[in-house]
Amino acid sequence: xxxxxxxxxxxxxxxxxxxxxxxxxxxxxxxxxxxxxxxxxxxxxxxxxxxxxxxxxxxxxxxxxxxxxxxxxxxxxxxxxxxxxxxxxxxxxxxxxxxxxxxxxxxxxxxxxxxxxxxxxxxxxxxxxxxxxxxxxxxxxxxxxxxxxxxxxxxxxxxxxxxxxxxxxxxxxxxxxxxxxxxxxxxxxxxxxxxxxxxxxxxxxxxxxxxxxxxxxxxxxxxxxxxxxxxxxxxxxxxxxxxxxxxxxxxxxxxxxxxxxxxxxxxxxxxxxxxxxxxxxxxxxxxxxxxxxxxxxxxxxxxxxxxxxxxxxxxxxxxxxxxxxxxxxxxxxxxxxxxxxxxxxxxxxxxxxxxxxxxxxxxxxxxxxxxxxxxxxxxxxxxxxxxxxxxxxxxxxxxxxxxxxxxxxxxxxxxxxxxxxxxxxxxxxxxxxxxxxxxxxxxxxxxxxxxxxxxxx
Ligand code: SAM
Ligand code: SF4
Numbered sequence: 061x062x063x064x065x066x067x068x069x070x071x072x073x074x075x076x077x078x079x080x081x082x083x084x085x086x087x088x089x090x091x092x093x094x095x096x097x098x099x100x101x102x103x104x105x106x107x108x109x110x111x112x113x114x115x116x117x118x119x120x121x122x123x124x125x126x127x128x129x130x131x132x133x134x135x136x137x138x139x140x141x142x143x144x145x146x147x148x149x150x151x152x153x154x155x156x157x158x159x160x161x162x163x164x165x166x167x168x169x170x171x172x173x174x175x176x177x178x179x180x181x182x183x184x185x186x187x188x189x190x191x192x193x194x195x196x197x198x199x200x201x202x203x204x205x206x207x208x209x210x211x212x213x214x215x216x217x218x219x220x221x222x223x224x225x226x227x228x229x230x231x232x233x234x235x236x237x238x239x240x241x242x243x244x245x246x247x248x249x250x251x252x253x254x255x256x257x258x259x260x261x262x263x264x265x266x267x268x269x270x271x272x273x274x275x276x277x278x279x280x281x282x283x284x285x286x287x288x289x290x291x292x293x294x295x296x297x298x299x300x301x302x303x304x305x306x307x308x309x310x311x312x313x314x315x316x317x318x319x320x321x322x323x324x325x326x327x328x329x330x331x332x333x334x335x336x337x338x339x340x341x342x343x344x345x346x347x348x349x350x351x352x353x354x355x356x357x358x359x360x361x362x363x364x365x366x367x368x369x370x371x372x373x374x375x376x377x378x379x380x381x382x383x384x385x386x387x388x389x390x391x392x393x394x395x396x397x398x399x400x401x402x403x404x405x406x407x408x409x410x411x412x413x414x415x416x417x418x419x420x421x422x423x424x425x426x427x428x429x430x431x432x433x434x435x436x437x438x439x440x441x442x443x444x445x446x447x448x449x450x451x452x453x454x455x456x457x458x459x460x461x462x463x464x465x466x467x468x469x470x471x472x473x474x475x476x477x478x479x480x481x482x483x484x485x486x487x488x489x490x491x492x493x494x495x496x497x498x499x500x501x502x503x504x505x506x507x508x509x510x511x512x513x514x515x516x517x
Pocket of ligand 1: 149189225326327329
C-alpha cells in the first residue's frame with residue numbers, strides 16, 4: 061500500500077519544477093478532478109511567493125465552489141486516558157507518571173455529554189487511549205450508547221464519530237452497529253523506520269495492523285472513514301505522498317476514499333518530550349501549503365482542523381480548504397463537566413476559546429458554522445456521499461442544512477452579540493446562494509424560527 065522507494069523517486073523528479081509546469085498544474089486543479097502524486101510533489105516544492113499565492117487562490121476557489129461558506133463544528137469527547145502503548149509524543153503513553161489516569165464511568169460520560177449539549181454541540185468525536193477498563197471494548201460501545209441517550213430540553217448529540225485504536229473486523233462490525241458516524245484513525249507516520257522509533261512498546265508497534273485498520277473497517281461495512289498524519293515526526297512531503305498512496309489504495313480497493321483527512325501537528329504534551337521537540341517540524345508556511353494542496357488533490361474529501369492550532373492559523377486555513385473544525389475543546393477526560401484543564405490532558409491546545417466565541421469569530425469571517433448531521437442520518441455516506449459531492453450538488457444540501465442548524469444554535473445557545481452577527485450573516489449568505497439552495501434555506505430556517513428542531517434536507 062505504501063511504496064517508500066516510489067515516493068523517494070517522485071520527490072526526486074519533482075525537485076526542480078519549472079514555472080510553466082506549476083501553472084499547468086494549478087490550472088488543472090481548478091477543474092476540481094483532483095491531482096496525482098507527481099503533481100502534488102511539484103506543488104510541495106514551490107517557494108516563489110507568486111506561485112504560493114496562485115496556489116492559495118486556487119485552493120480558496122475550489123473550497124468555495126464545492127463547500128460554499130459552511131464550516132462544520134464538533135467537539136472531541138475524551139472518555140479515557142488509559143493506554144498500554146508507548147507513543148513517545150503522547151501524554152497518555154503507558155510509562156508517563158506525570159498525568160492523572162482516568163476512565164470516565166458511564167454516568168460521568170453522560171455528564172460530559174450534557175455539558176457539551178448545553179454549549180450547543182450536536183456532533184462529538186469520541187476519543188480514548190488503547191486500554192479499556194474491565195469490560196474491554198464493550199466500554200467504548202457503552203460510551204457511544206450513553207452519549208446518544210442523553211436528551212436535554214434544547215437538544216442532544218446527533219452524531220458520534222470515533223477515534224480509537226485499530227480493531228478486528230468483528231469489533232468494527234460492533235462499532236458500526238453502535239450507529240457511529242465516521243471511524244477515524246491516523247497512521248501518525250507512514251515512514252516505517254520513524255514509526256518504529258517513536259512507538260516503542262504495546263500493540264501500536266505493529267505498523268501493518270494500524271495501516272490495514274481502514275481496510276478492516278470498510279470490510280465491516282463502515283464506509284465513512286477518516287485518516288491522517290501526525291506532522292512533525294518526519295518529512296511532511298514524504299507523509300503527504302504516502303497519504304496519497306493510502307487514499308489511492310482505498311479508492312482502488314473499495315471504490316471510495318476517506319471522508320475526511322486530519323492534519324494534526326505535534327503539540328507539547330506533559331511528560332512527552334518528543335512532542336516539544338518535533339524531529340522534523342512542519343513550518344507555518346508549509347502547513348498552509350499542505351492544506352491548500354490537499355484541497356486541490358482531493359477536492360471532495362473533508363479537511364479537519366483541530367484546536368491544536370491557534371485562532372490565527374485556524375482562520376488562515378479556513379480559506380485554504382478546511383471544512384470541519386473542533387471548538388471549545390478539552391483533551392482530558394471529564395474536562396467539560398468539571399470545566400478545567402488539568403494534568404490529564406493529551407496535549408496542549410492552541411485555541412482555548414469557548415464555543416460561543418469561536419462561533420462568533422467564524423461568522424465574522426463570513427463562514428456559516430454548521431451543526432448538520434443530515435447526510436449520515438439520511439444514509440448519504442461512503443460512495444453515495446461522493447456521488448453527491450462530486451458534481452458539486454452537496455452545496456445544495458450543506459448550505460441549507462448549515463443555515464437551519466446555525467439558526468437553531470443562535471436561538472438556543474448564542475450570546476446576544478453572536479446572535480446579531482449570526483442573523484446578519486444568514487441573511488447575507490442566503491442572498492448569495494443559487495435559487496434552489498436559497499429556497500431550501502428559507503424553508504428550513506422558517507421551520508426552525510417557528511419552533512421546529514432538527515430539520516434538514
Ligand atoms: N489511542 C488511539 C490512537 O492512538 O489511535 C486513539 C486516540 S489518540 C488519543 C488520537 C490522536 O492524537 C493520535 O492518533 C495522535 O495523532 C494524536 N496525538 C497524540 N499525541 C499528540 C501530540 N502531542 N500533539 C498532537 N497530537 C497528538
Ligand atoms: Fe495511547 Fe493513542 Fe496516545 Fe499512543 S497516541 S499513547 S495509543 S492514546
